[in-house]
Amino acid sequence: MNGLTLGCVYAVVALGYTMVYGIVQLINFAHGEVVMIGCMVAFSVILALAPSGLPPLLIVGAGIFIAVPTCMAVGYAVERAAYRPLRQAPRLAALITAIGMSIVLQHLALLVWSRNIIAFPQIVELKLFYLGSSPATSAAISNVQITIILTSIAMMAGLLLLVHRTKLGIAMRATSQNPQVAGLMGIDINRVISATFVIGAGLGAVAGVMVGSYYGVAHYQMGFLLGLKAFSAAVLGGIGNLAGAVLGGILMGLIESLGAGYVGDFTNVCLLDKVLPGFTEVCERSPNASLFGSNYKDVYAFIVLILVLVFRPSGLLGERVGDRA
Amino acid sequence: MGALAALRADPRLKWVGFALIAIALVALPFALAAAGTAWVRITNLAILFVLLSLGLNIVVGFAGLLDLGYIAFYAVGAYVYALLASPHFGLHLPWWAILPICAAVACFFGVILGAPTLKLRGDYLAIVTLGFGEIIRIFLNNLSEPFNLTNGPKGIATIDPVRFFGMDFGTVTSIGDIALSGTIKYYYFLLAVLLVVIVVNLRLQDSRIGRAWEAIREDEMAARAMGINTVHMKLLAFAMGASFGGVAGGMFSAIQGFISPESFILTESIMVLSMVVLGGMGNIWGVILGAVLLSFVPEILRYTVEPVQRMLFGRSLIDPEVIRMLLFGLAMVLMMLFRPAGLLPSPVRNRELRTGRDDDDDD
Amino acid sequence: MNRSTKLALAVALALGVAACGKEEPKPAPKAAAPAGVTVTIAHAGPLTGSIAHLGKDDENGTALAVAQANDKKLVIGGMPVTFKMTSEDDQADPKTGTTVAQKLVDAKVAAVIGHLNSGVTIPASEIYTKAGIPVISGAATNPTLTERGLKGVFRTVGRDDQQGPAIAAYIASDLKAKKVAILDDKTAYGEGLANEVEKALKAAKVSVVTRERVTDKETDFKAVLTKVKSRGPDVIFHGGMDATGGPMLKQARELGIKAAFAFGDGACTDEMSKLAGAAAEGLICSQAGLPAEAASKEFLDAFKAKYGDVKQYAPYFYDATLAVIEAMKKANSTDPAKFGPEIYNVSFTGATGKVEFDAKGDRKDAEITIFRLKDGNIKPLAVVKNGVSTPFGQAAEAAKPAEAAKPAAPKK
Incomplete structure (x- = not known):
């Protein structure tokens, strides 16, 4: 269940990466930071409104309502100031700019919200639902988790509708296939690209609020690792492919949760003792030690990424594209 | 203009210039030590960063492959030195045996990283190397169990200092009237290593390999069509860059005497990258300039930002560290936007520009 | 040629930079020093x-x-x-x-x-x-x-290895735990402390059901906690700072874990009640030395x-x-x-x-105080010295007279 919730968050963030990548072939390193800013803005708003006695749902709604436009503005500004002038420049230049942007945003956020871990206010009361008879042993799912999963599904559906049913969506797909030709067909490419960044940032903002309320804490550096994992998820699913991003995100969440939980058990030294010689002494000394415990949790995402890139660079659902570098 | 060019081309003047620089570099630590040995130590760290930047420059500047996990090789070098010359395993090999091992092991990791990723496009490579850097750090932090290889987050302490013909770099030696403190000895040692690295870099740049890298950077397809084995060449770039990083890491271990995984975080990779970008990718002198400038930034900020803020607002509002990171980030963005070739652009670009025009001021 | 001038420029710059810094750090120290x-x-x-x-x-x-x-x-x-x-x-x-x-x-x-x-x-x-x-x-x-x-x-x-045994002693004797899960944040501090706790608990014949590690930058502990939950510990010890301890505690309660939580001094702050909210009530933690x-x-x-x-x-x-x-x-x-x-x-x-210091330079028999978080603030509960815990009130009383009798009366 945790894996699924986490996966939904990854999926929403991965959508932001994949949309941008699909259109301008740029890894928007700053996307993770946009998610973080969304979380922080919502946090500030909720904190400001919390004592007012308004109904909790309304307060959370207000938080999202303000966070989304803020992130959209940030996304737009970043695209306009840093990426647009470099659209014709070598890829290396755009990448370096993206990394630079990510650092700048991170530290600007640090200036605004300080570097302390801040507690995300819990204003919606937490309810636990047990998926079994006894609370002590069975898995639990909370109302927050259910909300996150439902919201993600709604947003993904909305995005798919947007891309496949609206005029803007058609323009976006056209631009991603061939910007020059799309331009000739009368599509304002700049507008479409800006719109992509803005929509991606909006999704990121909602994802930020979800992450914040799920973990209960926010931090100015939270965006980086989250962004990296979401990007890996997008690659896993097939970059540029929306359904792929969703699938990749959910898989990534599951891999990480299960990996942290169970790989440690499989590589327990006492278990290895039965297969390989030489572990007996270690097993007696520390029976709980394992070769790859939960401390390697962050490694799994990267290993998945590397494996996918080596064996199937187009991802699970991606169509084979020629090398455009 | 022409007269100046003639003057500049005078070979005697060139040697005078070299001699002046050499004297300045030899005298530098004593001048700095007068202001405080701390400044020599800062200079030593700056030289380490120059070494790192030069190594990364091979990968990013020459071959055009964006490596965001470069600090991993530095970490590998540092740990190799620490493991082979500390009480942790009870090994105490001499430095001249260890430094080549540092380079070799780092080179090996460079190839491990390079091999599976070379077929990838530039931006995938960036993110894979980033992941690789993190993986190395996580492993260093965790390999204390079940077998204690790296001593985990506690780090490795009491690493042997460099010993040179019975001269211990950890202590003060007196030659005649001149007292050489450990830091000054390290300064000369680093300077010597740096010279070797610069010479290797210069030779590489003008060699067949260097030109092959340049070709790959400009257009990989065309390079392959011209008969360059792009996979070998890219692998070589990774391996060379990594070995320089490994040597720098070994030196860091020896100077510092204590290392722990927290010295090898992603920020360090980004710092080295911004040094390369600021100075000018692909230009050795530019990269050196960038590294020197940016490694002195924290020290400059320490004496400017803090007191100024205290004077203006009565307390410190913005941490110098935040300003430093903002500067690093902005350096990358602004350089790419306005001066993509860096402060000192690569001579190749100059050459390219010059061949476009009439060659009138070129003798 | 070009290069040598550039190098000269670089060196000059470096020197200049160094020189700039040089002049500033001396704020004229001996202004009005009296004789002596x-x-x-x-x-x-x-x-x-x-x-x-x-x-x-x-x-x-x-x-x-x-x-x-x-x-x-x-x-x-x-x-x-x-x-x-x-x-x-x-x-x-x-x-x-x-x-x-x-x-x-x-x-x-x-x-x-x-x-x-x-x-x-x-x-x-x-x-x-x-x-x-x-x-x-x-x-x-x-x-x-x-x-x-x-x-x-x-x-x-x-030291970490003085504090670890103290909190372990408290977990074993006062909390009467049978099964303990140990986590740490994989920093020198957190791991060092958790190792000592594990060692001391094993010596006290308390079973350590699992040993997990997270990182100090982490905010998601649910995967690890799910595993911990499946082992059914009575007490969970986390070696880490409040920045990881707070969210961990909160998420544990969200997963329905009922076990008591214990921490070292890094998470022994009032900040815990902010980070974990109501979930922080009742946590146990230790601080080296006597409480403030x-x-x-x-x-x-x-x-x-x-x-x-x-x-x-x-x-x-x-x-x-x-x-x-x-x-x-x-x-x-x-x-x-x-x-x-x-x-x-x-x-x-x-x-x-x-x-007083011993030959290594460590403090001689340092006291460790155990706290409990109550109504949003940590309150001292007991003082552990040489593996024996005394309720805080008595310990404070014992410390007081020694302090009053100024010229360092022996405190035994």
Whole structure:
């Protein structure tokens, strides 16, 4: 269940990466930071409104309502100031700019919200639902988790509708296939690209609020690792492919949760003792030690990424594209 | 203009210039030590960063492959030195045996990283190397169990200092009237290593390999069509860059005497990258300039930002560290936007520009 | 050709930069020094960066001790002595730490009170000892610091391996735990502490059902906690700071884990109730030394009047400074070579109780206090000394008379 919730968050963030990548072939390193800013803005708003006695749902709604436009503005500004002038420049230049942007945003956020871990206010009361008879042993799912999963599904559906049913969506797909030709067909490419960044940032903002309320804490550096994992998820699913991003995100969440939980058990030294010689002494000394415990949790995402890139660079659902570098 | 060019081309003047620089570099630590040995130590760290930047420059500047996990090789070098010359395993090999091992092991990791990723496009490579850097750090932090290889987050302490013909770099030696403190000895040692690295870099740049890298950077397809084995060449770039990083890491271990995984975080990779970008990718002198400038930034900020803020607002509002990171980030963005070739652009670009025009001021 | 001019330019720039910096760091020290000697005691710690507030707290502790010593108008070696504190910022970074250490050595300070982080103190202390300058940390708890056989390295705070057994003893005897799960944040501090707790619990025949690790940057503990839950522990111990401890506790309750939580001093702060909300109620945690409430009232009043509330380690830095001054009095000299060895022999009652060092430079039988978080604040519960816990009220009573009888009456 945790894996699924986490996966939904990854999926929403991965959508932001994949949309941008699909259109301008740029890894928007700053996307993770946009998610973080969304979380922080919502946090500030909720904190400001919390004592007012308004109904909790309304307060959370207000938080999202303000966070989304803020992130959209940030996304737009970043695209306009840093990426647009470099659209014709070598890829290396755009990448370096993206990394630079990510650092700048991170530290600007640090200036605004300080570097302390801040507690995300819990204003919606937490309810636990047990998926079994006894609370002590069975898995639990909370109302927050259910909300996150439902919201993600709604947003993904909305995005798919947007891309496949609206005029803007058609323009976006056209631009991603061939910007020059799309331009000739009368599509304002700049507008479409800006719109992509803005929509991606909006999704990121909602994802930020979800992450914040799920973990209960926010931090100015939270965006980086989250962004990296979401990007890996997008690659896993097939970059540029929306359904792929969703699938990749959910898989990534599951891999990480299960990996942290169970790989440690499989590589327990006492278990290895039965297969390989030489572990007996270690097993007696520390029976709980394992070769790859939960401390390697962050490694799994990267290993998945590397494996996918080596064996199937187009991802699970991606169509084979020629090398455009 | 022409007269100046003639003057500049005078070979005697060139040697005078070299001699002046050499004297300045030899005298530098004593001048700095007068202001405080701390400044020599800062200079030593700056030289380490120059070494790192030069190594990364091979990968990013020459071959055009964006490596965001470069600090991993530095970490590998540092740990190799620490493991082979500390009480942790009870090994105490001499430095001249260890430094080549540092380079070799780092080179090996460079190839491990390079091999599976070379077929990838530039931006995938960036993110894979980033992941690789993190993986190395996580492993260093965790390999204390079940077998204690790296001593985990506690780090490795009491690493042997460099010993040179019975001269211990950890202590003060007196030659005649001149007292050489450990830091000054390290300064000369680093300077010597740096010279070797610069010479290797210069030779590489003008060699067949260097030109092959340049070709790959400009257009990989065309390079392959011209008969360059792009996979070998890219692998070589990774391996060379990594070995320089490994040597720098070994030196860091020896100077510092204590290392722990927290010295090898992603920020360090980004710092080295911004040094390369600021100075000018692909230009050795530019990269050196960038590294020197940016490694002195924290020290400059320490004496400017803090007191100024205290004077203006009565307390410190913005941490110098935040300003430093903002500067690093902005350096990358602004350089790419306005001066993509860096402060000192690569001579190749100059050459390219010059061949476009009439060659009138070129003798 | 071109290149050599460029190199010259680079060198000139480098020199220029160095020269710029050179002139500024001298704020004309000996302005109005009275006849006698001025002795500089240095404080070093993170004054900027993420734990700057703690570094500042330590600096205040040191400054208070220096100011009080000046008020006493001490005469050492027949000369009236004025103490002066200089403070350097190590940014909690080992590299900067060694640079700063070199600066202090250059400035020929008499002793260094610092640093805060073990990772910074360890490499820096090598530079100090080489220069013959004693260094006393009031916060570095990593055992390695004093295990390297260096002379002149001290700490006034308990080591991780003193604190670990204490909290383990409390978990085993007072909480009567049968099954304990141990987590840590994979930092030198967290892992060191958790290892000691594990060792002590095993010795006490308490079963350690699982040993998990997270990182100090982590915010998602649900996967690990799900595994922990499946092992059904009575008590969960986490070696880490409040930044990971708070969210972990909160998420554990969200997963329906009912086990009691125990932490070391890093998560023994009121901050926990902010980070974990209602879930923080009832957590158990330990701090090295006597709690701030039990620190000498004299110190607390003086500190509060000058700087406000004590954050964490200020009393230890205060005592570290006192130890240096005591040693100077004992040796009747302000020369580090003379008073340095005397630090091993000092014995006085400071803000954190009796201060004496063993041959390694560690504090002799340091007390560990166990706290419980109640109504949003941590409250002392018991004091553990030599593996025996006494309820806090009694322990405080026992400490009081010793403090009142000023000339360091033995406290046994």
